[in-house]
Amino acid sequence: MKIHTIGGFNEVGKNMTVIELQDDAIILDSGLYLPAVVELQEAEQEQTAYTEKRLRGIGALPDDLLLDKLGIRNKVRAILIGHAHLDHVGAIPYMSYRYNAPLVGTPFTIEVLNRILEDEKIRLPNQIHTIKPDGTFTIRGKNRNYQAEFINITHSTLQTSMLAIHTPEGVVAYANDFKLDDNPVMGSPPNYNAMKRIAKEGIKALIVDSLYSASERKTPSEKVARALLEEVMLTVKNENSAMFIATFSSHIARLKSIVDFSKKLDRDVFFIGRSLNKYVSAARKINMCPFQNQIRMGSYKKQVASILKKVEKNRANSLVVCTGHQGEPGSIMDRLSKGALPFQFRHNDNIIFASKTIPAPVNIANKEQMDKRLKKAGVRIFDEVHVSGHAGREDLRDLLELMKPQNVIPSHGATHQLTPMVELCRELGYRAGKECHLMQDGQTLELKK
Numbered sequence: 001m002k003i004h005t006i007g008g009f010n011e012v013g014k015n016m017t018v019i020e021l022q023d024d025a026i027i028l029d030s031g032l033y034l035p036a037v038v039e040l041q042e043a044e045q046e047q048t049a050y051t052e053k054r055l056r057g058i059g060a061l062p063d064d065l066l067l068d069k070l071g072i073r074n075k076v077r078a079i080l081i082g083h084a085h086l087d088h089v090g091a092i093p094y095m096s097y098r099y100n101a102p103l104v105g106t107p108f109t110i111e112v113l114n115r116i117l118e119d120e121k122i123r124l125p126n127q128i129h130t131i132k133p134d135g136t137f138t139i140r141g142k143n144r145n146y147q148a149e150f151i152n153i154t155h156s157t158l159q160t161s162m163l164a165i166h167t168p169e170g171v172v173a174y175a176n177d178f179k180l181d182d183n184p185v186m187g188s189p190p191n192y193n194a195m196k197r198i199a200k201e202g203i204k205a206l207i208v209d210s211l212y213s214a215s216e217r218k219t220p221s222e223k224v225a226r227a228l229l230e231e232v233m234l235t236v237k238n239e240n241s242a243m244f245i246a247t248f249s250s251h252i253a254r255l256k257s258i259v260d261f262s263k264k265l266d267r268d269v270f271f272i273g274r275s276l277n278k279y280v281s282a283a284r285k286i287n288m289c290p291f292q293n294q295i296r297m298g299s300y301k302k303q304v305a306s307i308l309k310k311v312e313k314n315r316a317n318s319l320v321v322c323t324g325h326q327g328e329p330g331s332i333m334d335r336l337s338k339g340a341l342p343f344q345f346r347h348n349d350n351i352i353f354a355s356k357t358i359p360a361p362v363n364i365a366n367k368e369q370m371d372k373r374l375k376k377a378g379v380r381i382f383d384e385v386h387v388s389g390h391a392g393r394e395d396l397r398d399l400l401e402l403m404k405p406q407n408v409i410p411s412h413g414a415t416h417q418l419t420p421m422v423e424l425c426r427e428l429g430y431r432a433g434k435e436c437h438l439m440q441d442g443q444t445l446e447l448k449k
């Protein structure tokens with residue numbers, strides 16, 4: 001078989017890998033490179049519709065034209081999507097029409113995809129299939145079929161899967177992204193039994209999220225993030241202050257913890273911002289939004305203004321969850337910091353970032369400037385009330401020892417972020433270039449039978 005590493009091997013973003021097996025090819029993920037999109041938004045000030053051509057022009061899409069060059073575009077039989085983050089699903093609306101192949105994901109991932117398609121007014125010709133966590137999809141190849149398992153694994157959004165494609169040459173496993181969290185607040189712990197079972201069958205290759213392979217630790221569980229939030233929300237003096245929290249819109253478990261503690265504070269909870277609306281309504285649609293009756297939601301301009309006016313009058317009894325944890329231009333927190341919305345921060349108001357700034361220059365600069373503007377009003381900022389959704393080095397060690405893949409392909413980062421995974425593999429007996437393969441975007445790895 002051949003493995004084409006299309007995107008996500010030189011950067012954090014635009015994830016895409018292709019498995020080629022004689023007459024058939026299978027695409028795993030098609031994501032956006034988000035820093036490029038953020039820069040585009042800034043240049044344009046207001047949002048306009050994106051097109052494939054513009055997104056390709058700024059390097060926001062994985063360069064799948066390689067498949068045309070290799071003459072395998074027409075061999076693609078399925079596009080499997082591992083989870084609902086935009087760096088894995090976000091390019092689907094602009095690229096998938098090029099393939100005569102179904103799109104397959106878990107219910108949450110597909111709901112999020114449907115909402116993006118609606119927002120962007122895009123209709124795709126591809127069939128769309130939903131597979132429950134731990135379910136299996138049959139890929140119809142030219143002369144044979146393949147079973148693709150969506151093994152439940154933990155990450156920072158709902159219904160994340162480790163993909164396991166059963167081929168005559170062994171299983172190809174795709175754990176991009178994941179962490180090993182036995183207490184994920186929502187959803188089930190990783191399905192270790194399924195991993196052991198496919199390990200027994202024989203894993204030909206493991207493509208694995210190695211972003212934090214240099215961090216010598218086990219990534220803490222989401223229950224730790226919940227405890228951090230509890231500390232900041234319930235033990236800090238805040239009874240006369242306004243409270244605003246910005247976090248990842250796709251992190252439904254994190255949002256649940258926020259709502260739970262808001263209720264203990266006896267504050268009414270308001271969610272404002274378009275992307276929050278997108279992910280929360282997707283969760284509601286699949287019955288995975290336990291707090292749906294405890295929040296009020298606003299995403300359109302008028303709704304946002306009317307909610308904020310209400311909050312201004314009831315500052316001490318309200319809590320606002322909003323977009324803008326990365327200081328994104330046009331997000332709610334960004335506009336609040338610029339005085340562009342009908343709410344004024346005051347001395348000692350609490351602003352909690354249940355997030356971490358993504359280490360791309362554009363994010364760092366945006367967040368710093370926003371913080372500076374917010375601090376002028378004398379607010380208290382609580383930053384990094386957060387744990388990561390990506391495995392640390394010791395999770396990666398456990399995963400390799402559990403799954404014992406023949407070949408390892410580190411993914412989800414630039415070369416300097418993936419190199420520590422090569423070192424870890426060496427410790428475990430994988431030789432660099434023989435069984436552990438440090439790949440770049442646009443390369444092909446051939447694995448002999």
Ligand SMILES: [Zn+2]
Nearest residue numbers: 083085155177
């Ligand atoms: Zn992710």
